[in-house]
Amino acid sequence: xxxxxxHIDSPTVTYALAAVGLPLLAAIINLLLxxxxxxxxxxxxxxxxxxxxxxxxxxxxxVWNHGQLHxxxxxxxxxxxxxxxxxxxxxLSVFMLLLVTVIALPVxxxxxxxxxxEEQNRYYTYLSFFCFSMLALVVVDSMIMLYxxxxxxxxxxxxxxxxxxxxxxxxxxxxxxxxxxxxGDIGLLSAIIILFAQYHTFDLVQLxxxxxxxxxxxxxxxxxxxxxxxxxxVWQYVAFAGIFLAVAAKSAQFPLHTWLPDAMEGPTSVSAxxxxxTMVAAGVFLLGRVYSMFNQAELNxxxxxxxxxxxxxxxxxxxxxxxxxxLAYSTISQLGYMIMAMGINAYASSLFHLATHAFFxxxxxxxxxxxxxxxxxVKEEHQLNIDPQDINNMGGLRKKMPITxxxxxxxxxxxxxxxxxxxxxxxxxxxxxxxxxxxxxxxxYKIIPVSIFITSGVTAFYVAxxxxxxxxxxxxxxxxxxxxxxxxxxxSWSFRIPLIFLSLCSLFPLFSFNPFSYEHAWLFNGxxxxxxxxxxxxxxxIIPVSIxxxxxxxxxxxxxxYIRQRKLVLSESNLLFKLSYNQWYxxxxxxxxxxxxxxxxxxxxxxxxxTIIDGLIQVLQQLTxxxxxxxxxxxxxxxxxxxxxITLLVKGIGNFFxxxxxxxxxxxxxxxxxxxxxxxxxxxLI
Amino acid sequence: xxxxxxxFMAAIALGSALYVAGSTNLVRSVFMFFITLFALAxxxxxSLADFVAVTQVxxxxxxxxxxxxxxxxxxxxxxLEGVKQQKNRLLSVSKLPAIVLAVAFFIVLTNIFLKxxxxxxxxxxxxxxxxxxxxxxxxxxxxxxxxLMTNYLLPFEAISILLLMALIGxxxxxxxEEAA
Amino acid sequence: xxxxxxxxxxxxxxxxxxxxxxxxKQNAIQVLIGIEMMLNAAILNLVAFGKFxxxxxxxxxxxxxxxVLAAASTAVALAIILNVYRRHQTIDPGKINQLKD
Numbered sequence: 016x017x018x019x020x021x022h023i024d025s026p027t028v029t030y031a032l033a034a035v036g037l038p039l040l041a042a043i044i045n046l047l048l049x050x051x052x053x054x055x056x057x058x059x060x061x062x063x064x065x066x067x068x069x070x071x072x073x074x075x076x077x078v079w080n081h082g083q084l085h086x087x088x089x090x091x092x093x094x095x096x097x098x099x100x101x102x103x104x105x106x107l108s109v110f111m112l113l114l115v116t117v118i119a120l121p122v123x124x125x126x127x128x129x130x131x132x133e134e135q136n137r138y139y140t141y142l143s144f145f146c147f148s149m150l151a152l153v154v155v156d157s158m159i160m161l162y163x164x165x166x167x168x169x170x171x172x173x174x175x176x177x178x179x180x181x182x183x184x185x186x187x188x189x190x191x192x193x194x195x196x197x198x199g200d201i202g203l204l205s206a207i208i209i210l211f212a213q214y215h216t217f218d219l220v221q222l223x224x225x226x227x228x229x230x231x232x233x234x235x236x237x238x239x240x241x242x243x244x245x246x247x248x249v250w251q252y253v254a255f256a257g258i259f260l261a262v263a264a265k266s267a268q269f270p271l272h273t274w275l276p277d278a279m280e281g282p283t284s285v286s287a288x289x290x291x292x293t294m295v296a297a298g299v300f301l302l303g304r305v306y307s308m309f310n311q312a313e314l315n316x317x318x319x320x321x322x323x324x325x326x327x328x329x330x331x332x333x334x335x336x337x338x339x340x341x342l343a344y345s346t347i348s349q350l351g352y353m354i355m356a357m358g359i360n361a362y363a364s365s366l367f368h369l370a371t372h373a374f375f376x377x378x379x380x381x382x383x384x385x386x387x388x389x390x391x392x393v394k395e396e397h398q399l400n401i402d403p404q405d406i407n408n409m410g411g412l413r414k415k416m417p418i419t420x421x422x423x424x425x426x427x428x429x430x431x432x433x434x435x436x437x438x439x440x441x442x443x444x445x446x447x448x449x450x451x452x453x454x455x456x457x458x459x460y461k462i463i464p465v466s467i468f469i470t471s472g473v474t475a476f477y478v479a480x481x482x483x484x485x486x487x488x489x490x491x492x493x494x495x496x497x498x499x500x501x502x503x504x505x506x507s508w509s510f511r512i513p514l515i516f517l518s519l520c521s522l523f524p525l526f527s528f529n530p531f532s533y534e535h536a537w538l539f540n541g542x543x544x545x546x547x548x549x550x551x552x553x554x555x556x557i558i559p560v561s562i563x564x565x566x567x568x569x570x571x572x573x574x575x576x577y578i579r580q581r582k583l584v585l586s587e588s589n590l591l592f593k594l595s596y597n598q599w600y601x602x603x604x605x606x607x608x609x610x611x612x613x614x615x616x617x618x619x620x621x622x623x624x625x626t627i628i629d630g631l632i633q634v635l636q637q638l639t640x641x642x643x644x645x646x647x648x649x650x651x652x653x654x655x656x657x658x659x660x661i662t663l664l665v666k667g668i669g670n671f672f673x674x675x676x677x678x679x680x681x682x683x684x685x686x687x688x689x690x691x692x693x694x695x696x697x698x699x700l701i
Numbered sequence: 702x703x704x705x706x707x708x709f710m711a712a713i714a715l716g717s718a719l720y721v722a723g724s725t726n727l728v729r730s731v732f733m734f735f736i737t738l739f740a741l742a743x744x745x746x747x748s749l750a751d752f753v754a755v756t757q758v759x760x761x762x763x764x765x766x767x768x769x770x771x772x773x774x775x776x777x778x779x780x781l782e783g784v785k786q787q788k789n790r791l792l793s794v795s796k797l798p799a800i801v802l803a804v805a806f807f808i809v810l811t812n813i814f815l816k817x818x819x820x821x822x823x824x825x826x827x828x829x830x831x832x833x834x835x836x837x838x839x840x841x842x843x844x845x846x847x848x849l850m851t852n853y854l855l856p857f858e859a860i861s862i863l864l865l866m867a868l869i870g871x872x873x874x875x876x877x878e879e880a881a
Numbered sequence: 882x883x884x885x886x887x888x889x890x891x892x893x894x895x896x897x898x899x900x901x902x903x904x905x906k907q908n909a910i911q912v913l914i915g916i917e918m919m920l921n922a923a924i925l926n927l928v929a930f931g932k933f934x935x936x937x938x939x940x941x942x943x944x945x946x947x948x949v950l951a952a953a954s955t956a957v958a959l960a961i962i963l964n965v966y967r968r969h970q971t972i973d974p975g976k977i978n979q980l981k982d
Contacts, residue, residue: 767957811890835933849942
């Protein structure tokens with residue numbers, strides 16, 4: 016083993032490997048279990064993820080802020096290149112390791128009650144496989160292995176979105192998710208190849224470490240120069256484009272964001288784990304890994320895209336009626352925040368927001384799952400024809416489901432970013448740093464912080480809308496079916512414990528003892544760059560106050576609209592409303608223009624293949640048949656004819672000589688004597 | 702004297718042989734063959750082989766030819782009718798190859814004999830020198846009898862057995878088949 | 882003077898005539914006669930040369946045996962001809978061609 020680190024610590028590496036490998040073991044066991052032992056599969060997976068979480072915590076304790084741990088081994092050699100496989104444990108890795116296992120644990124527990132027992136085998140196989148892929152993704156040390164687990168994570172997502180594959184909408188959704196993820200994978204692969212061509216190594220430490228090759232390379236006179244070679248500078252931009260595509264696909268940024276709302280076809284626990292907290296955070300994680308390769312222009316691109324996506328998604332969430340879709344667009348929006356934060360050099364805040372978002376978004380999805388589960392029960396019990404996920408069917412649930420209500424409330428407060436929640440620390444951190452970043456730059460840079468500010472306001476509105484529509488007011492379902500007894504309650508303890516746990520984690524004490532200052536958060540300090548000046552600008556005071564006040568005002572406005580039935584802001588036929596409701600027509604555009612174009616191309620190629628290529632083969636076939644006919648004729652008439660001639664000759668001669676056997680004795684004697692005479696004559700003459 | 706006798710015998714022999722050859726009638730040819738055999742016997746006598754001549758007459762003429770005569774004459778009317786009919790003429794195209802061959806043979810043989818000059822062969826000259834030649838004075842059957850009983854005893858006995866075999870064979874071959 | 886050659890010529894002529902008889906006759910018995918004629922020609926030859934062997938009498942003895950053999954063979958040949966007639970109802974050698982190809 017080659018160790019190239021500050022200190023070598025074998026037990027830590029073993030624990031890390033165990034934490035990563037145990038879910039794979041669970042997946043295999045669950046794969047082999049017969050179907051009637053479904054419930055056992057659930058407990059096996061949950062137990063193993065608990066173990067992984069404990070191991071991850073141990074590793075975290077040993078590695079956090081203690082430098083990095085890097086161990087690798089030679090995997091294979093091609094020509095002069097040796098490709099290594101190994102583990103890299105630095106702050107980012109162990110942070111993600113712990114985050115993923117700790118989020119996965121309540122989700123596993125929740126799923127034991129959410130998923131039907133006969134389906135639990137398959138579900139837990141996929142879920143454990145996903146956990147394995149995600150955990151492996153965060154600890155590997157080479158780009159090749161990163162790519163491999165990147166793909167596996169996408170694949171697990173595909174399996175889980177299409178879990179209820181008998182539904183056509185689920186199948187369409189998982190196809191869409193997979194294909195869009197593939198576009199990102201192409202980008203990532205291209206970037207890896209370009210980086211390899213330039214730097215001749217896949218190793219993350221060698222490339223992106225503090226004294227890495229990327230850090231030391233420069234762009235001069237239109238050439239991208241590194242210690243290992245040089246190439247035209249356009250390739251650096253191409254590599255960036257590849258990374259950007261990968262991030263956009265995985266973390267659902269514009270233009271590759273349309274798969275995430277459709278991915279809500281999967282079970283809610285899957286949405287909670289994968290599409291809120293962990294997989295979609297893989298994009299941000301990738302940015303964290305390769306951060307040192309971006310130059311200023313590229314960072315600006317990231318910032319713009321992130322900001323735009325956040326705004327886009329927030330506006331769409333305003334008008335959606337499906338509970339999970341609101342949360343999905345909310346996820347896209349918050350991811351936009353994280354990407355933008357990466358773009359404005361707020362690396363630490365971005366990762367901090369990733370962590371807090373993981374907790375409160377997972378919480379929100381699990382609460383939504385409980386509500387949907389209960390309404391689904393009602394639907395099945397009374398054979399109603401309603402959509403369990405439509406918030407227009409809900410209302411006034413706070414009395415019937417108090418624990419869920421409190422949990423959702425805490426999650427929503429964290430999402431909006433009100434004080435005393437963890438969300439406040441991370442989100443306001445981003446806002447503040449956005450304003451600080453735009454300082455001292457040309458005026459149009461200010462668009463970014465301003466639009467983010469506005470987006471936060473919009474976030475507050477749709478969150479409030481959600482809370483009021485679901486938990487306050489009259490229970491609409493009861494109004495629709497007055498004579499039915501609709502029984503709704505909080506759910507079993509398998510639902511309640513995860514909710515309570517996650518609610519506690521969404522409050523500030525987990526991250527910082529000071530509820531108001533993000534710079535005191537230990538997480539933030541773990542990722543802080545060395546040249547960070549502890550903020551003393553005016554923004555640290557203005558921004559949190561203004562945004563909190565604004566959010567509260569907007570919440571009251573939403574209350575007025577939805578509960579007191581004041582006039583709606585915009586009627587349903589308004590153009591902006593329509594724009595928002597139809598997701599800015601982006602999905603429709605993709606379906607009608609891009610998908611159709613690809614299908615047309617495929618039809619054209621099919622025609623080409625059938626007519627021209629097959630036609631060519633047909634021509635060759637005819638030619639060959641003709642030649643073979645010719646050869647057959649030659650064989651039959653020339654070759655056989657020649658042989659027949661010879662046989663005729665032989666037959667003729669034979670028949671001629673046959674005639675001598677006349678059967679008459681005197682004739683025989685005559686010929687004999689004639690021969691003797693001939694001999695005598697010849698003897699006489701010689 | 703002897704010369705004349707020789708030519709006379711030879712002429713009879715050859716003439717009757719030619720008649721045998723030319724005749725299509727079976728009986729006639731058989732009887733002509735008689736004459737030929739007699740003439741040959743005469744030639745034997747002229748060659749100082751009197752015992753052979755007598756044997757020829759007795760065995761050949763009296764035995765074989767008589768046998769032939771008996772064989773076809775005692776075979777029945779219908780057989781005789783069948784064999785008496787000869788359709789072809791004396792000289793016809795179908796006999797031409799046989800004539801040619803016979804003539805050719807004769808020419809070749811004559812050529813050989815004339816060239817060979819039989820009288821000048823070594824052993825003949827030797828026997829002349831050693832007085833081994835038979836003369837009319839000392840040509841007697843005595844020598845023949847002695848030789849037959851001493852030098853040629855084995856062939857003598859063998860030939861008697863052969864005769865026995867031929868007898869039995871001929872008798873068996875010509876038996877009447879029972880109607881099966 | 883009658884030399885040996887004269888006898889030889891006579892025998893040659895007789896032999897040729899015998900050949901002619903054998904080859905051209907359409908009666909098996911006539912063929913038999915032709916054979917006898919050839920035999921006689923040979924015996925004449927033997928006897929002619931036998932004059933020059935007084936001690937052993939080889940020529941004459943050979944001639945005697947030849948005559949005996951001719952007799953035996955003629956007897957058997959006649960028996961065969963009889964059988965042939967019984968089977969084929971003809972003694973024309975030209976008509977007995979069952980062995981033809």
